[in-house]
Amino acid sequence: MTLRVSVIGTGYLGATHAAGMAEVGHRVIGIDVDPVRIAVLAAGRSPIYEDGLEPLLVRHTRSGRLRFTTDYREIADWADVHFLALGTPAGPGGAADLRQLEAAIDSLAPMLTKPTLVVGKSTVPVGTALQLQERLRALAPAGDRVELAWNPEFLREGFAVEDTLRPDRLVFGVQSTAALDLLEQVYAIPLTEATPVVRCDLATAELIKTAANAFLATKISFINSMAQMCQAAGGDVVLLADALGYDKRIGREFLNAGLGFGGGCLPKDIRALAVRATELEVDVLAQLIEAVEAINEGQRAELAELTVEQLGGDVTGARIAVLGAAFKPGTDDTRNSPALTVANRLHAAGARVVIYDPQAELAPKADFTQVATVDEAVTGAEIVLHLTEWPEFRSLDPVALGALATNKIIIDGRLKLHAPTWRDAGWKVVQIGRATSL
Numbered sequence: 001m002t003l004r005v006s007v008i009g010t011g012y013l014g015a016t017h018a019a020g021m022a023e024v025g026h027r028v029i030g031i032d033v034d035p036v037r038i039a040v041l042a043a044g045r046s047p048i049y050e051d052g053l054e055p056l057l058v059r060h061t062r063s064g065r066l067r068f069t070t071d072y073r074e075i076a077d078w079a080d081v082h083f084l085a086l087g088t089p090a091g092p093g094g095a096a097d098l099r100q101l102e103a104a105i106d107s108l109a110p111m112l113t114k115p116t117l118v119v120g121k122s123t124v125p126v127g128t129a130l131q132l133q134e135r136l137r138a139l140a141p142a143g144d145r146v147e148l149a150w151n152p153e154f155l156r157e158g159f160a161v162e163d164t165l166r167p168d169r170l171v172f173g174v175q176s177t178a179a180l181d182l183l184e185q186v187y188a189i190p191l192t193e194a195t196p197v198v199r200c201d202l203a204t205a206e207l208i209k210t211a212a213n214a215f216l217a218t219k220i221s222f223i224n225s226m227a228q229m230c231q232a233a234g235g236d237v238v239l240l241a242d243a244l245g246y247d248k249r250i251g252r253e254f255l256n257a258g259l260g261f262g263g264g265c266l267p268k269d270i271r272a273l274a275v276r277a278t279e280l281e282v283d284v285l286a287q288l289i290e291a292v293e294a295i296n297e298g299q300r301a302e303l304a305e306l307t308v309e310q311l312g313g314d315v316t317g318a319r320i321a322v323l324g325a326a327f328k329p330g331t332d333d334t335r336n337s338p339a340l341t342v343a344n345r346l347h348a349a350g351a352r353v354v355i356y357d358p359q360a361e362l363a364p365k366a367d368f369t370q371v372a373t374v375d376e377a378v379t380g381a382e383i384v385l386h387l388t389e390w391p392e393f394r395s396l397d398p399v400a401l402g403a404l405a406t407n408k409i410i411i412d413g414r415l416k417l418h419a420p421t422w423r424d425a426g427w428k429v430v431q432i433g434r435a436t437s438l
């Protein structure tokens with residue numbers, strides 16, 4: 001059944017969700033306070049680099065099934081269901097800043113005159129949904145006939161469309177059967193045909209999301225701590241991860257050691273979870289997360305220190321080539337990018353940092369020079385740092401690059417380069433945790 005769906009906030013999550021909802025047959029309006037973003041989306045263009053998003057935007061804006069606006073009056077009593085896809089950035093002390101959600105509710109609620117379902121998709125601390133519902137009901141003419149549900153989102157940047165159309169699972173945090181029925185209709189076949197659905201209360205839904213991110217972060221920090229063991233004791237963390245991964249109970253994903261996790265989600269979401277755990281006096285969880293964060297931060301610090309060490313203890317004036325700026329391949333997102341943390345540290349230490357990334361565009365006032373090709377980055381470099389594992393970096397020609405670089409030293413911060421090929425071309429290859437790599 002075709003429903004009228006609004007998506008409030010059209011950033012990474014909201015733009016993809018709006019396009020996905022149109023793709024499964026609903027009539028959709030996306031709304032944002034950013035008029036430039038709305039103009040781009042309304043023209044069927046994607047404001048972000050995200051595989052497969054633009055074709056959906058083109059198709060559904062042309063057919064009229066998908067529209068975009070900055071005017072809340074267009075969505076208020078029009079939609080059967082409103083999705084909240086607002087940002088929840090880190091606030092002071094790392095707690096989630098809920099002001100975007102609150103502002104959206106303050107704009108929407110006074111126009112809600114009939115029974116309405118509002119569904120949160122943003123990542124929030126447990127307890128937020130009930131607080132927001134109170135705010136909604138206090139402001140809405142429809143009062144208690146407005147209900148909030150929580151349907152957290154698990155999409156990964158770079159696979160956002162795929163994850164939206166074919167999610168691993170759906171979580172419906174609800175307070176009534178009416179809300180559940182409506183959510184089931186929103187996600188009706190083909191989306192839910194083979195998709196497990198977890199139906200639960202609001203708190204469980206909120207917690208499932210932050211637990212998933214905390215678990216992923218823990219897995220990464222675990223393998224990075226094993227990389228440190230391999231480095232100290234002699235061992236190869238990639239082979240170790242392969243062997244662990246063959247155990248079905250463990251699995252190979254999120255066991256890639258290297259520079260650690262970044263992005264607009266994992267770091268801020270686990271910090272917010274730690275803050276909430278402390279508020280609720282669940283200190284063991286806060287301590288676990290602190291350890292995960294410390295390991296992650298340590299990887300960035302170590303890579304910067306290793307670079308300085310390779311250049312004899314002083315990088316003042318040294319030209320350093322950085323390959324990769326996005327927080328991971330497949331996206332142009334540089335939020336909390338490990339690559340940029342390392343670049344910033346080296347810049348602060350006096351180095352001349354030159355960065356190449358296939359997609360991410362750095363702000364013009366950034367402290368480093370961004371160039372358009374790997375060759376430009378490597379020309380005259382005293383050391384090369386491989387910090388974001390874009391697939392194209394795996395097929396670089398070390399012989400040709402060796403002729404451009406001043407020193408043939410490369411630190412592979414993501415353990416993805418084929419070290420023997422580089423060594424055969426005369427490069428010194430440094431990979432933390434592959435002390436005994438063949």
Ligand SMILES: NC(=O)c1ccc[n+]([C@@H]2O[C@H](COP(=O)([O-])OP(=O)(O)OC[C@H]3O[C@@H](n4cnc5c(N)ncnc54)[C@H](O)[C@@H]3O)[C@@H](O)[C@H]2O)c1
Nearest residue numbers: 009010011012013032033086087088100103104122123153
């Ligand atoms: N990025 C992801 O891959 C991803 C995946 C799953 C969950 N999440 C969660 O989803 C939420 C959104 O994340 P994001 O990365 O899309 O953030 P974002 O910052 O890219 O997008 C937020 C959007 O909301 C808009 N906005 C702010 N105030 C508004 C208002 N009052 N009314 C309407 N629009 C308003 C902003 O202009 C922006 O376009 C966060 O809670 C995040 O943790 C993100």
Ligand SMILES: O=c1ccn([C@@H]2O[C@H](COP(=O)(O)OP(=O)(O)O[C@H]3O[C@H](CO)[C@@H](O)[C@H](O)[C@H]3O)[C@@H](O)[C@H]2O)c(=O)[nH]1
Nearest residue numbers: 153154155156157254255256260261262263265266327328
């Ligand atoms: O083995 C691994 C896997 C990932 N990473 C790093 O971890 C970070 C996060 O990667 P990923 O989880 O793929 O990125 P996101 O797109 O931020 O997605 C995460 O955050 C989203 C927002 O909450 C969730 O919806 C997703 O399920 C969750 O995977 C990146 O810096 C990766 O380089 C590693 O270092 N090693």
